[in-house]
Amino acid sequence: MEKKDLIIRVAGEGGEGIISSGDFIASACARAGLEVYTFKTFPAEIKGGYAMYQVRASADKVWNQGDTFDVFCAFNGEAYELNKHLLTPGTAIVYDYPGGDFEPEIPEGVAGYPIPMSATAKELGSYRAKNMVALGALSVLFNIVEETLIRVLTDKFAKKGEKVLSINLAAFEKGKELAAALEKKDEWALAEAQDPKDVIIIAGNDAVGLGAILGELDFFSAYPITPATEVAKYVSIHIPKIGGTLVQAEDEIASISQVLGASYAGAKSMTATSGPGLALMSEMLGMAAMSETPLMLVDVQRGGPSTGLPTKHEQSDLFLAIHGVHGDAPRVVLSVEHVQDCVEMTIEALNLAEEYQTPVILLSDGSLAFSTQTIPTPKPGSYKIVDRKLWDGQGTYKRYQLTDDLISPMANPGTPGAMHISTGLEHGEDGAPKYAPENHELMHRKRFDKIKPIVDRYPPAELDGVEGEADIGIITWGSTIGVVREGVARLVEQGYKVKAMYPKLMWPMPVDQYEAFNSTCKQILVPEVNFQGQLSHFLRAETSLKPIPYTICGGLPFTPAMIVDKVKEMV
Numbered sequence: 001m002e003k004k005d006l007i008i009r010v011a012g013e014g015g016e017g018i019i020s021s022g023d024f025i026a027s028a029c030a031r032a033g034l035e036v037y038t039f040k041t042f043p044a045e046i047k048g049g050y051a052m053y054q055v056r057a058s059a060d061k062v063w064n065q066g067d068t069f070d071v072f073c074a075f076n077g078e079a080y081e082l083n084k085h086l087l088t089p090g091t092a093i094v095y096d097y098p099g100g101d102f103e104p105e106i107p108e109g110v111a112g113y114p115i116p117m118s119a120t121a122k123e124l125g126s127y128r129a130k131n132m133v134a135l136g137a138l139s140v141l142f143n144i145v146e147e148t149l150i151r152v153l154t155d156k157f158a159k160k161g162e163k164v165l166s167i168n169l170a171a172f173e174k175g176k177e178l179a180a181a182l183e184k185k186d187e188w189a190l191a192e193a194q195d196p197k198d199v200i201i202i203a204g205n206d207a208v209g210l211g212a213i214l215g216e217l218d219f220f221s222a223y224p225i226t227p228a229t230e231v232a233k234y235v236s237i238h239i240p241k242i243g244g245t246l247v248q249a250e251d252e253i254a255s256i257s258q259v260l261g262a263s264y265a266g267a268k269s270m271t272a273t274s275g276p277g278l279a280l281m282s283e284m285l286g287m288a289a290m291s292e293t294p295l296m297l298v299d300v301q302r303g304g305p306s307t308g309l310p311t312k313h314e315q316s317d318l319f320l321a322i323h324g325v326h327g328d329a330p331r332v333v334l335s336v337e338h339v340q341d342c343v344e345m346t347i348e349a350l351n352l353a354e355e356y357q358t359p360v361i362l363l364s365d366g367s368l369a370f371s372t373q374t375i376p377t378p379k380p381g382s383y384k385i386v387d388r389k390l391w392d393g394q395g396t397y398k399r400y401q402l403t404d405d406l407i408s409p410m411a412n413p414g415t416p417g418a419m420h421i422s423t424g425l426e427h428g429e430d431g432a433p434k435y436a437p438e439n440h441e442l443m444h445r446k447r448f449d450k451i452k453p454i455v456d457r458y459p460p461a462e463l464d465g466v467e468g469e470a471d472i473g474i475i476t477w478g479s480t481i482g483v484v485r486e487g488v489a490r491l492v493e494q495g496y497k498v499k500a501m502y503p504k505l506m507w508p509m510p511v512d513q514y515e516a517f518n519s520t521c522k523q524i525l526v527p528e529v530n531f532q533g534q535l536s537h538f539l540r541a542e543t544s545l546k547p548i549p550y551t552i553c554g555g556l557p558f559t560p561a562m563i564v565d566k567v568k569e570m571v
């Protein structure tokens with residue numbers, strides 16, 4: 001039975017090449033014209049600990065990593081113990097035996113394939129090649145396009161020298177032989193190669209970096225932090241090609257300060273960090289709001305608080321992103337759903353910062369950071385790029401002039417006739433410090449009212465599911481949207497009156513859209529991956545909605561089945 005949508009999970013010890021194996025399978029499937037969505041989780045330690053990589057490959061579009069796996073490849077006993085409860089009839093397990101550190105019990109109806117991965121790798125002279133033995137076996141057992149697999153593993157290992165490459169190619173071939181000698185006991189096979197589509201396969205963090213380049217970024221400063229570092233890594237490679245600059249600062253406070261300074265000097269600037277970094281950056285975000293300086297910040301959320309779960313998934317920075325600053329300071333907060341959003345919404349976030357001269361925070365998350373997905377090939381030059389309003393040189397220059405749209409023309413330092421004071425102190429239209437009570441009220445109104453039009457100008461939140469009246473309305477955000485899409489599709493197919501709303505502009509809140517959605521639903525369910533139900537909190541605070549929070553915070557994303565079961569329980 002050709003499975004249009006096959007989910008393969010590879011798991012074992014960090015350092016055994018789990019991530020590479022998954023990446024190779026994902027790349028090979030994408031090059032074979034299949035839609036790909038991957039999920040990976042690994043320990044905070046550099047070596048050791050449980051690492052897992054899941055590839056979902058389909059002839060049709062896929063929006064999430066799925067409920068569970070069809071095929072499980074266990075590199076060690078720990079991985080087997082953590083996943084054996086998912087070995088249900090119809091699934092298959094490929095396991096390191098004999099010679100591994102465990103011997104699984106194969107449940108009735110589960111196809112078991114023993115492959116001596118470790119022993120074979122040792123015979124070949126490199127234990128590291130264990131993952132390539134596994135890959136060779138998987139390619140034979142489940143019809144993963146061999147040529148493309150060999151091409152991607154050659155691309156990766158050729159850089160490590162001829163010896164490493166040849167051992168790994170030999171390991172791959174040996175894995176194929178070992179699998180070919182086994183009787184095929186299940187019906188799983190990857191969909192045949194499809195007509196090549198005009199797509200790329202890219203991970204979320206790289207896609208944010210690509211969006212920055214396509215958004216014509218001039219300056220990027222950051223301090224490395226899991227799971228955001230790859231954004232800076234990508235930008236560091238490509239920003240010189242467009243004449244831009246990247247600086248790795250000594251800490252997060254320095255990096256946002258450099259971004260603010262560069263932006264003040266006229267450069268389109270951004271930084272990328274995770275929750276702990278965002279917390280450190282809050283004071284300078286206040287400075288950006290007060291000085292009305294464009295600034296874009298990507299927050300790749302991780303498990304918090306404090307060091308928390310640095311490599312695990314969570315959506316728990318909404319409170320910090322929206323209100324994390326002292327005083328009343330406006331900002332715009334967007335959140336991405338998938339990798340294509342990571343490209344396109346990075347460009348949008350840069351545009352909004354430039355146009356409204358305010359901080360814009362783009363929320364991504366740990367599962368999306370490392371999730372590789374197939375997306376339509378981005379087309380340079382096809383995106384709307386917005387630059388800041390600049391003074392036309394006429395009349396007397398006032399940095400904070402009260403214009404009709406409350407957005408005052410900027411002037412790069414050194415512009416003749418545009419000399420002005422720029423300060424974090426409260427100030428008048430000319431920028432000079434001003435303490436009059438009525439002025440503080442006036443400038444607050446300016447800073448807050450200038451971004452209000454975004455709610456109407458930003459595309460309305462996408463609606464999904466049944467039209468008109470619904471028993472259950474689901475509101476969710478970030479990468480959880482992809483899971484809810486599949487859950488809603490299954491529920492509607494089973495006749496449930498359920499609909500969903502997928503906001504991406506988180507702040508300022510599209511209150512009217514939430515109210516309109518609410519007026520057609522008997523109950524509102526809000527699934528999100530954090531402990532307090534942070535979006536639910538804002539819905540209660542800013543709208544008349546009575547949301548029912550549905551929160552998980554185990555470092556893993558929702559699955560479609562969880563959404564389906566919850567709605568059925570409610571109905």
Ligand code: COA
Nearest residue numbers: 014015016017018019020042043044045046128129226310
């Ligand atoms: N032959 C030779 N080299 C191989 C190989 C093979 N058969 N299979 C994999 N490798 C290499 C990979 O190329 C990679 O090296 P590279 O980084 O130079 O490319 C390395 O071995 C690790 O393999 P990989 O498959 O990428 O990862 P893994 O599954 O072994 O897991 C991690 C290792 C991901 C857990 C670990 O490397 C890591 O990154 N930990 C950091 C976690 C973190 O972010 N902590 C911060 C907390 S604040």
